[in-house]
Amino acid sequence: MHGGDIYSDAFPRGRELVDFSSNGNPYGPPEGVGKSLSKALGQAGKYPDLSYRNLKAHILDYHGQSDLSIVLGNGASEVIHRAFTGLSRVVLLGPGYSEYEKSARDHGVSIHWLALEEESRDGLWRLKLPLVKTLAALGEADGIVVAHPNNPDGSVLDPGTMEELVRFAKNRGKRIVVDETFFDYTLGVPSFVRYLGKGLDLIVIRAITKFYGLPGVRFGYGLVSSPETYEGLVAHQLPWNINSFAETFATICLGDAAYRDRMVKRNAAERRVFTQALQGLPLVRKVYQSQGNYLLVALAGWEGPRLKDRLLSQGFLIRSCHDYRGLGPVYIRLAVKKPEDNRNLIEALKKLV
Template sequence: MEHGGDIYTEGILKGREILDFSSNINPLGVPESFTNNLNEAVKAVEKYPDVEYRCLKKCIKEYLDFSVEYFKSEAYNEKSESFISEKDIILGNGAAEIIDLSISCFKKVCIVVPSFIEYEKNALKWRCDIIYSTIKKDMTYDYEDILLQVKKSEALIIGNPNNPNGGIINKDKFKKVLDFCEENNKTVIIDEAFIEFTGKNNFSFLEKIKNYKCIFLIRALTKFFALPGIRIGYGVSKNDELIQKIKSKQNPWNINCFAEIAARYVLKDRDYIEDSLKWINEERKYMILNLKKIALMEEVYNTYSNFVLCKIKDLNCDELYKICLDKGIAIRKCDNFKNLNDKYIRLAIKNRESNNKIIKLLNSLS
């Protein structure tokens, strides 16, 4: 499978339960703030959603206003002045729709690789010319090369944090790229689908949209709020021309009433957000520490997200995948990421019980 997360072929369809380490979903599960209010969505089923999604955009705007300060540091200041308006937000049927349609607006794009494979697939589908900038061997961004390559492009596509390695963008080193793009009418598409997992460290570029019209941020409720089946994502930018271009390519009513009710409640669920950050802070450290002790691992890369990229030795990813699947565990093979080979795997970070299962299994193979 291209993306991992296939618990059907060898699992559900064969009556087997698979522990899925290939899918990077918050193990705290669906927030009760959504499930407790499902009846509102059921009542709304018999009518069309508001085609402009005014209430939904208002909820997202309020969440973004909150998150600017909340994810900046432990000293949360609720009184910050808002710089985001509803017209800066465009909604999508998952982040995938926003990624796809934003790429469709350009003829020549620069993609930083390895990265989410849909960037390249979408660019090829829309017949874009693709220029690549390659991440360094230590899986950090090569900012000089990014600047060099973006000069030949109309738009840059980059993850923050990046998938599959979980690296984040260094704001100071990236400033030259942003300044160049702002001055030369180029677009910087920053995929922040996993940004909440980075915690209260001010890694998001949300606040930068005040001064950089070139930035187009993409986010979703999929990963952090454990709602992959809901399919809701959104883009944020001060570039009204790009927002309107994307909107003109969309079908009406692309967000269903269940997604709208989910957003209305989970984005205000401070307890769920706090519990999630406590979990990821603890389990990320635990997972990395223990993976580094396993003899099978040649390299365990630093991550700021809820997954870990590993380079293995002695086995290739296909062999390890089959061994793990026989034990009821699915891992993510990474040989289909550009510039990665069959020695790379990605593991989600789950709860302590699940994390111990994969650690124990990998240890047994050493």
């Protein structure tokens, strides 16, 4: 399940909701996207390049690569779905994005579930991958899916864990699928892109949906190490699955380094302030460390569905995490919004105590 259904929740009330359930960039896309509208409209009068050579060249340049296969998708979800092609058994970690399980079942792939482990350091909580259990499970499977950062908590894999996972998978011929759709928000975190093209069956998935504030422009892509895996992923893909608007906007976004630097710093600063404000509320038991633009929160004395209903009446939509594997009704996820919106939500939560 994605964020809350803003359309069903908002329209019956006849009002606009402040959506804390969806993890898009509240500041919108780079300025160049708006300026490129006329160009995109002009391109819409003809078919896109069937091979998307210019778009793929921009993607390779952005990642500092020169010779990788790229799978393009109508959003990252399409690429995630295709990444299960050729697998028979996969390791999934919970809590995690529900599309992994759905895609596995669509492909008839059996699932070995593992739970992320909770740890606290200096009063700060986070979820981490249980490395020993993960490698043991991967030994009995064809592949594993990891999110870096993970959704709903924003945790990332530390460099040592990444190295061990990659070494194990490479030596035993296992596939690693890495969902990095929120990676652009991270600071000082290594990407799995560094392991591409090194004899490893690795797929790294990115998108412009989240970080660049373009959820309505469906575009994602996967960087694929193995030529054999790539051929399997695109064997039944429909032609022209990326429209001219998505192609134009993607090249603009990937080329705007100043925008990325500005958004990363802005999100990190506001996430820190928002975290501290939440930690000071009596109805909050834990706030988990996050490298994304969202926070996983454990409530005290409240359950997510009930809190969601109360906040809806005040114009806020939050994400109850009661349906995430390994969590329960006391967990919610909150997007990091603009400072004024975050402050308004904090004030609304204070009144519920």
